[in-house]
Amino acid sequence: MWLLRWNRWRSLNLKPDLRHNLRALEQRIHHTFRDPRLLLQALKHRSYLDTSGEKRVQSNERLEFLGDAVLDLVVSDHFFRTEVNEDEGALTNFKSTIVSGAVLATQARKIGLGEYLLLSENEAKSGGRYRDSILEDALEALIGAIYLDGGVKPAHRFVQQFLLSDSEKILAIKSFQNYKSILQEYAQGRGSDPPVYTVLEATGPDHDKRYLVEVCLEGKIVGQGRGRSKKEAEQRAAAEGVKQLTI
Helix, strand or coil: CHHHHHHHHHCCCCCHHHHHHHHHHHHHHCCCCCCHHHHHHHCECHHHHHHHCCCHHHCCHHHHHHHHHHHHHHHHHHHHHHCCCCCHHHHHHHHHHHCCHHHHHHHHHHHCHHHHCECCHHHHHCCHHHCHHHHHHHHHHHHHHHHHHHCHHHHHHHHHHHCHHHHHHHHHCHHHCCHHHHHHHHHHHCCCCCCEEEEEEEECCHHHCEEEEEEEECCEEEEEEEECCHHHHHHHHHHHHHHHCCC
16 A cells, blocks of 8 residues: 555655645545646646746646536535525525635635645745635636546545535625626526626736726626636626615
């Protein structure tokens, strides 16, 4: 058994401290990777590639794309099976809240995921390890890595343990509501076109951007919001829209 574990890392030629960190993270998430390269990639923010000299596809963004889809499936399946008396609108709201950026970032912090991320020096100094947008993307990338490494069962187990086990508490917290989803349903109920989000400003260096977004419904501006990512700014704009429209 010891030899098999040692051989997992042999081909990666990692520094001892990085190898130690990866093993420590495996213990925290209760998943031992058969292919630890997947775990390594899940932790690579695109800023790190300037340091390592790797191509863009070696960052965690491809795994994030996959993890997002896996997360949607697992969470949708969970609420479909457990909330048997709720219609599709309620199920959509439940899912949208659980997979929202604010919730993913919060749960990533509980795991301590930020301390394991591979970032450029500038990104780390600017607070990248604690930034919601980076944490939520990394958590989705980690889910994608677990899925590729072991299939649906370990991915389901991870999502159940680190997200769905707290779902009742999460759904009860008003600040975790997915305002974009609420505004979308409001528009659908009125027979209107979906809300339109427009980036008005994008200021600051690449590693520390600030966005200003407005949202329009039926041709009228109903809200504006600022954030460190487009997602965060859109969510805040939608929250303002929900408040103004008294939804």
